Amino acid sequence: MKIEKQEYCIKGLKYTIRSAEESDAAALAKLRVLMDGETENMDREAGEGLLSEDDFKQLIKGDSEGENNLFLIALVNDSPIGFSRCEGSTLKRLAHKVIFGVCVQKKYWGHQIGKNLLSRSISWADTNGIKKVELCVLESNRRGIILYMDQGFKVEGVLRNDKLLSDGKYYDTIIMGRLSSLK
Template sequence: MVTILSNQHPFIIRSAQESDAKELVQVRLQMDGETENMDREKGEAYLDEAAFRQLIRDDRKYESHLFLVAEMNGNIAGFSRCEGNELKRLAHKVEFGVGVLREYWGYGIGRQLLEESIQWAWAHADIKKMQLSVLETNDRAIALYKKLGFEVEGQLKQDKLLSDGKYYDTILM
């Protein structure tokens, strides 16, 4: 567990616990409805409390998985996951994903979740690569990823259809 003081607003980064499952259902649902930077629209690929509990249990089983939550004022403000692969040819890398509720944007929570995940990944000798995907219009996230050492490795053309009826590219880093 790490306590961070950002703009005079302390928050905690810690491992997800099964007791977080109920709150995570609501956080993910709200998050998906607040921005089009996520892959899902609100309510899509819905995970109920039991599914979150199982996900947290599963992530604890595998050394190449990490599920973190950011907590501010006793509430979950965001979360991140690194998911590895058990296949030998892919076991050297993890996929990173992050989300922060809009009301908590600007406190450095996403950055801290990413930094903690990077430290965790590099502490595991078997992990050689972290990868992520980001919507081309998410300039702040792309700038942060580049600042922390990620490089653009590819681009999926017209990968996502947004509410304006236009298709947008996904950047692979």
């Protein structure tokens, strides 16, 4: 599915959030590699689970055509600096919910880009009959957890010792969910 683009100016940074287009695929593939190496909040380490330009084209095409999928991109000067996805299911028992994921290039943290990607996704979900948005967040990602709680997410479970990070320690993954406020 697609949404209308929206412009933002937060703390002096002008950026746009819009639906991803197939022409964004090459830049998204490069951006994802860069972001995987910037933080341990992602599931992957740098160089793991690479997605090619063609992989991104397929994701974007499927998400644009799907009723319960949404692929958003944040851009500064027409260059991608972050993105988010809501991935739904075609199975009837799961079609009422989507799984949300987001990533923003580290040098752009603090400009509410992740918050705005999340807000646009929640708004889209609420107006399109999605009853629940789920996500997973690493226990050490305090900023993310606070953001999600501020947006109405609640802790639904904990996967103990779920991720092994570079410090050699295991960390929990927190499962969070938000139920639609619309009836």
